[in-house]
Amino acid sequence: MSLIHVKDLSKHFKILNRREGLGGAFRDLFSGDFRTVEAVAGISFDIDAGEIVGYIGPNGAGKSTTIKMMTGILKPSGGLIEINGLVPYENRIRQAQIMGVVFGQRTQLWWDLPVIESFKILKEIYKVDQKTFDEHMDMFNELVGLKELYSQQVRTLSLGQRMLCDITASFLHNPQIVFLDEPTIGLDISVKAKMRTIIKELNRTRNTTIILTTHDLGDVEALCNRIIIIDKGKILYDGDIKKVNALFGAYRTLKLQIDQFNETTLQTLNDKLTEKFGTDHGITISENEESWTDVTIDQARTPLSEVLNHLMTNFTVMDVRIVEISMENVVRKVYDGALT
Amino acid sequence: MRSIGEYLRLYFMIEAQYIKGRMQYRADFIISSIGMFFSSLATLGIFWVIFESVPDLAGWSLMEMVFIYAFYMIAISPMQILFDHAWQLRFHIQQGTFLKYYFRPLNMMFYYMSEIFDLKGLTQLAVGIVLLVYASLQLNLDWTLIRIALLFITLFSAALVQISIVVIASCASFWVLDSYPVLGLAWKLREFSPYPMTIFDGAFRFAFTFIIPIGFVSFYPSQLFLRPQDVSSLIYFSPVIGIGLFALTYWVWTKGVNSYTGTGS
Numbered sequence: 307m308s309l310i311h312v313k314d315l316s317k318h319f320k321i322l323n324r325r326e327g328l329g330g331a332f333r334d335l336f337s338g339d340f341r342t343v344e345a346v347a348g349i350s351f352d353i354d355a356g357e358i359v360g361y362i363g364p365n366g367a368g369k370s371t372t373i374k375m376m377t378g379i380l381k382p383s384g385g386l387i388e389i390n391g392l393v394p395y396e397n398r399i400r401q402a403q404i405m406g407v408v409f410g411q412r413t414q415l416w417w418d419l420p421v422i423e424s425f426k427i428l429k430e431i432y433k434v435d436q437k438t439f440d441e442h443m444d445m446f447n448e449l450v451g452l453k454e455l456y457s458q459q460v461r462t463l464s465l466g467q468r469m470l471c472d473i474t475a476s477f478l479h480n481p482q483i484v485f486l487d488e489p490t491i492g493l494d495i496s497v498k499a500k501m502r503t504i505i506k507e508l509n510r511t512r513n514t515t516i517i518l519t520t521h522d523l524g525d526v527e528a529l530c531n532r533i534i535i536i537d538k539g540k541i542l543y544d545g546d547i548k549k550v551n552a553l554f555g556a557y558r559t560l561k562l563q564i565d566q567f568n569e570t571t572l573q574t575l576n577d578k579l580t581e582k583f584g585t586d587h588g589i590t591i592s593e594n595e596e597s598w599t600d601v602t603i604d605q606a607r608t609p610l611s612e613v614l615n616h617l618m619t620n621f622t623v624m625d626v627r628i629v630e631i632s633m634e635n636v637v638r639k640v641y642d643g644a645l646t
Numbered sequence: 647m648r649s650i651g652e653y654l655r656l657y658f659m660i661e662a663q664y665i666k667g668r669m670q671y672r673a674d675f676i677i678s679s680i681g682m683f684f685s686s687l688a689t690l691g692i693f694w695v696i697f698e699s700v701p702d703l704a705g706w707s708l709m710e711m712v713f714i715y716a717f718y719m720i721a722i723s724p725m726q727i728l729f730d731h732a733w734q735l736r737f738h739i740q741q742g743t744f745l746k747y748y749f750r751p752l753n754m755m756f757y758y759m760s761e762i763f764d765l766k767g768l769t770q771l772a773v774g775i776v777l778l779v780y781a782s783l784q785l786n787l788d789w790t791l792i793r794i795a796l797l798f799i800t801l802f803s804a805a806l807v808q809i810s811i812v813v814i815a816s817c818a819s820f821w822v823l824d825s826y827p828v829l830g831l832a833w834k835l836r837e838f839s840p841y842p843m844t845i846f847d848g849a850f851r852f853a854f855t856f857i858i859p860i861g862f863v864s865f866y867p868s869q870l871f872l873r874p875q876d877v878s879s880l881i882y883f884s885p886v887i888g889i890g891l892f893a894l895t896y897w898v899w900t901k902g903v904n905s906y907t908g909t910g911s
């Protein structure tokens with residue numbers, strides 16, 4: 307039996323168009339003025355012990371909502387979740403004992419307490435024995451140099467330091483599953499690297515199952531063996547990272563700032579590219595903010611250098627940047643059938 | 647399931663650290679305690695002004711009023727000290743920081759409330775105790791062992807009533823966007839508690855006795871010690887009311903926690 311079993315899971319939010327003040331609040335109680343958002347619209351998957359799963363998708367896709375249901379905060383509108391055969395929403399306290407959770411930048415440590423005291427309280431809460439505690443603290447120290455922060459109050463930590471503390475804290479009680487919702491948001495490269503080291507190492511040594519959401523495809527590439535792509539509450543892809551890796555790897559987006567950009571520029575661009583590379587050039591063009599144009603290229607079909615050359619000779623390009631494909635574009639590609 | 651003993655141990659552990667942490671802001675502690683001290687005395691000032699012009703208030707003398715007020719101060723201290731975090735519930739709910747309270751294998755009300763231990767409430771408690779002793783000496787109250795036991799029982803019940811009123815009011819933020827008016831009401835009502843309910847006319851007295859029973863925070867139980875000969879039998883229900891109200895509060899809290907959908911993130 308799999309560790310996490312999700313079947314036809316859905317969550318609708320009924321959003322009340324609320325009014326202000328006491329009178330408004332009172333009227334709201336009887337109001338039928340609702341709008342429904344289908345945040346998760348029937349998803350199914352199974353996750354085994356020891357997997358690291360990247361749960362990705364654009365903003366508003368329903369990732370956090372799924373995690374909130376798996377951690378027992380939200381009651382599903384439909385479908386089933388079982389973790390170790392138990393329904394999280396009905397067994398919150400029991401499930402909390404075998405889970406670790408980190409939600410973005412919101413710390414779960416005690417704000418006024420020195421870091422080490424937070425860890426000691428967690429030791430008490432989860433009934434971690436002294437030996438395991440010492441072992442884990444040594445390990446965390448080795449991985450991210452936690453010791454230097456021990457005596458510092460949590461409120462005085464930098465975002466990166468605090469996130470490292472939060473992540474390590476979520477592993478302290480040796481949970482079976484750790485949910486990480488955007489753990490690397492706002493972190494610099496070196497802290498991100500440390501974060502990835504911890505996650506990898508704990509997964510390797512403790513066989514901890516990890517569900518990770520992120521907008522950083524680098525995290526996914528570095529950590530996950532499996533990814534689930536979700537958009538508008540539905541699963542678009544669930545499978546091996548390798549296929550998707552090829553996708554991330556092959557695509558690059560050229561960001562161009564073109565002189566005298568106007569309504570016809572996009573069309574002209576497209577025409578010029580078709581002229582040179584034929585209709586099957588596999589290049590998508592889209593307008594970005596403030597006259598920046600995104601040209602996304604499948605390097606397997608058309609070499610980036612040739613496209614850039616061609617554009618430079620035909621247009622007055624004032625500025626250019628080359629970036630990895632964005633989450634939005636990955637999702638668009640998947641919709642277009644890139645993985646089938 | 648964790649036993650009460652384990653919860654207590656955990657509570658002391660968290661608060662010991664919390665107090666240590668807060669003590670680094672010594673000025674904050676001193677200033678807020680002084681503020682608390684004077685605001686406690688302000689009400690006494692009001693009594694003094696009233697009794698300058700009238701000899702008694704609905705038949706209650708100044709010293710009796712001081713006793714009622716002292717009882718009130720002691721009774722609201724547990725709310726102030728242990729449940730102070732209730733006032734911030736609406737911010738946590740609105741900003742989504744309430745989520746984290748779901749992630750520990752702990753009772754959520756315990757975990758949430760344990761996060762703040764309001765030191766300045768200790769000042770209030772101390773002032774209350776001093777005033778209670780002072781007033782009972784002045785009034786020559788006869789403290790038998792039974793009376794002392796009754797004092798503890800009624801104080802416990804009164805504290806539960808006060809805690810319930812504040813926590814229930816704060817729970818409004820689980821369902822309404824702007825729960826400030828509800829909390830404001832709970833805050834304002836506190837100010838009526840140290841007055842003889844007999845000064846309010848029918849509708850209010852009924853409300854303060856049966857609907858939002860602030861009469862049980864101080865006035866009704868105080869009667870038991872001030873005028874034992876003519877207490878209403880209502881007072882013997884005070885433990886029932888205290889415990890019943892707290893049970894209701896806990897139920898509302900649980901409903902709120904279960905229906906909270908969080909903010910998008």
Ligand SMILES: Nc1ncnc2c1ncn2[C@@H]1O[C@H](COP(=O)(O)OP(=O)(O)OP(=O)(O)O)[C@@H](O)[C@H]1O
Nearest residue numbers: 319345365366367368369370371907908909910911
């Ligand atoms: N508490 C809520 N009440 C109403 N609607 C909500 C609530 N939480 C989420 N939603 C809606 O549900 C949808 C999915 O939100 P969710 O937070 O799960 O997205 P996400 O995939 O985590 O996105 P992001 O990458 O931006 O964090 C969104 O349309 C959001 O507006």
Ligand SMILES: [Mg+2]
Nearest residue numbers: 369370487911
């Ligand atoms: Mg999210």
